[in-house]
Amino acid sequence: MLIRVTPERLDPEEAIEAVRRDEAGAVDVFLGVVRNTNKGRAVDHLVYDAYPSMAEKTMRELAEEAVARFDLTDSAVLHRTGRLEIGETSLLVAVSAGHRAATFEAGHWLVNEIKRQVPVWKKEVWADGEEWIEGPESLGMERAPATMRGS
């Protein structure tokens, strides 16, 4: 099970090779990529902060749960930290299973749970300022009063 929080560039091929098995007929790969705009505002770059040891622990627990829940052969979760430019990969998830349906479901579930639970934060940097983003899907926002979620 490949789990890593790193300031180094993420390589999809590494994750694919890590989960590839002779008995697995399907590998699903998800890349979270830095977008050049958010809420109508031009983004120059992102800076990711993390609690690396807890992030890796949480990622491993989620990856293990995904394997059990969707009967996967293996899973890999990697998250990058530090400064990322537009188009760079911030999150890399790869899962393998006997057949494709389980991999699609598991990949979807895993990415959602990562965004809810894993202690990683992104700061948007614009031409004229910057702001730490509070994930609308995060466990913390889930527990907050409705007024704080803008609903």
Next chain:
Amino acid sequence: MAITVLFFASLADAVGTRELSLAHVSGDTVASVRDRLVAAHPQISEFTETLLYAVDEEYAEENAPVPAGATLALIPPVSGG
């Protein structure tokens, strides 16, 4: 033995540090340590509504014990991915 407190992202910026050491008090919980931190750094109170806590890398409720030597992390809403 002391307690290690960790801050991240927006909260680290607001407090002006990523880590500090606090004296442990017998019977300490997440809430009691949090209250001492807010007293020393009032700007933390702006975050408490959405703040989560982890004791030794495990999410913990406010009534969870914080033993001497533990690491308490204050976790603003995560935004990875």
